[in-house]
Amino acid sequence: MVDSLFPHIETTGNNASPESSRKKRRISETAKEAETEARRINEESLKRWRRNRVQQIYAFKLVEALRRVRQRSNDDAGKVNGSSAREIRETADRVLAASARGTTRWSRAILVSRVRERLKKHRKAKSTGNFKSRKATTETTTKRIRLPAIERKLKILGRLVPGCRKVSVTNLLDEATDYIAALEMQVRAMEALAGLLAAAAPPMTLTRL
Secondary structure, three states: OOOOHHHHHHHHHHHHHHHHHHHHHHHHHHHHHHHHHHHHHHHHHHHHHOOHHHHHHHHHHHHHHHHHHHHHHHHOOOOOHHHHHHHHHHHHHHHHHHHOOOOOHHHHHHHOHHHHHHHHHHHHHHOOOHHHHHHHHHHHHHHHOOOOHHHHHHHHHHHHOOOOOOOOHHHHHHHHHHHHHHHHHHHHHHHHHHHHHHHHOOOOOOOOO
């Protein structure tokens, strides 16, 4: 009875190894397909930011958003120039994120930044003096830890790209590539708008006293 069980155990052991190899093969194939799909999406996003049509749409939306910002600043007479300049910069970034249609992590992070700022204001009112001490201790501990050069640069890159502080290296590089292409399009659109405004401005005439 006992001896009759051994062939059964051996056959099940032999059948398990091909099944595990098939699972590994399926996992590797799925990973390759996901990587290929990510590359395709990244290439399409890069091509999208280089299109003139996307640049024109962004410029039009930016002008409309800046008009609303200017209207609010005119209504509020006591507004500081520094805050208005910051609002213009944030408006340009929000319009850029809206142009990405929330398909990337950095665009979603910019779009929800306003909500986070409001939550921070509420949390500041509830915070106590212990927060500074905790922050000081965390800063001292982070200073003691010295990361390798590549990890340190990746960490800095994750801080520069919105919403990419805690992502994998592959996702970080994809997000950074898309974000840089979007910023390049933003610069081209602003340069075109500046050229149009300079051409439309009336020439300065010298008047004799």
